Amino acid sequence: MAYVTRRDKTYKTKEDICAHVGDEYSDYMGAVVPPIFQNSLFVCPVEPDTGESRGHKYTRISNPTTDIAERKIAALEGGEAGLCFSSGMGAISAAITYFVRKDCHVVLMCTTYGPTRIFLTQLLSEKFGVTVTCVKGDDTQEIFDAVKPETALIYLESPSSAVFKIQDLEAIGSFARKRGIGTVIDNSYATPLHQNPLEYGIDLVCHTASKYLGGHSDIVAGALVGAKEPMDHIQEYERALYGSNMDPHQAWLLIRGIRTLPLRLRQHGESGLAVASFLERHPKVKEVYYPGLDSFPQRELARKYLRGNNGLLSFVPDATPEQARRMMSACRYFQHGVSWGGFESLIIGISVGKSPEEAAALDIPTGLIRIHVGLENVDTLMEDLDQALNTM
């Protein structure tokens, strides 16, 4: 029987890539949803002439289901190759390990995700003598000034995930390329739908797929995209030797998440902007941080780099730490939790009760509360925040 094939099609829009890239119907007996190749092993005949064997061999190196997720994410980022990992930290630690060497120096944004900071400033620095300079993420000159002769990597996270510091990717990309310094970015906040850093000369783009890419709070997963050469190396060494490859079942759930990413993100962005505007007008709120607001300090850069909004934002209430904690527990829809990017609304006190010095070290204000605006009805969510804020 001749099944419909899609292999020759090129998909230009993000929506079409999410829906269709990698769905080779002829390979999967016409199945609209490709199967889970729940295999450790693939048998592959040896070519008599060369002694080589082609195709998948072992799932720690590659797997056909994971391959589909990788092709989707690479196409969305506009990169030559993509790899999926067992977590966002798996992708991030592989990308960093690819660039660092013993006793090298790394420039790091101090607003970077905590475990990434710990990986660099504790694990790599204590074991391998890597030195790290932490800089403010919104000051390009400070980033350039931090570079030393032994700098091997500038690690970016833009926007960051607490107060959304934006780095000037174009300026940093061309600066680093000229000097042969590697660049890695955590692009999880924007997702490949809203920002594609490879366009600006950034070398490797990391994602936690546990957030918007997966979107349903049911997987921990990561992805990395870049040019073929570094990605081939990472597939063989930094991923395969640490064994941080993605499991096929996880990949299948990730593919399912990606199919609805454009729709979900549009709603998170619409509701996120509505909630941010509501909080900005609320008498019990002192400051709101959201790249989609005109009051956002780096609004120009946000306009330049981000094609849309999402549901993550933070604010500082006019409250003592005790009042702020009482307000958070008075929420009925916003549940207390660390993550974001799923269907559900969440709230967390990022620097509630922290001293101004502790908060300053992370380049965030004290008393900061972060919320993730989920896919619930937006009016219900605003009513929930309003009644909680009015308990203070």
Ligand SMILES: *Cc1c(COP(=O)(O)O)cnc(C)c1O
């Ligand atoms: C959650 C998160 C990560 C880590 O992802 P995991 O999948 O939990 O390992 C990395 N970066 C950012 C910005 C995150 O929010």
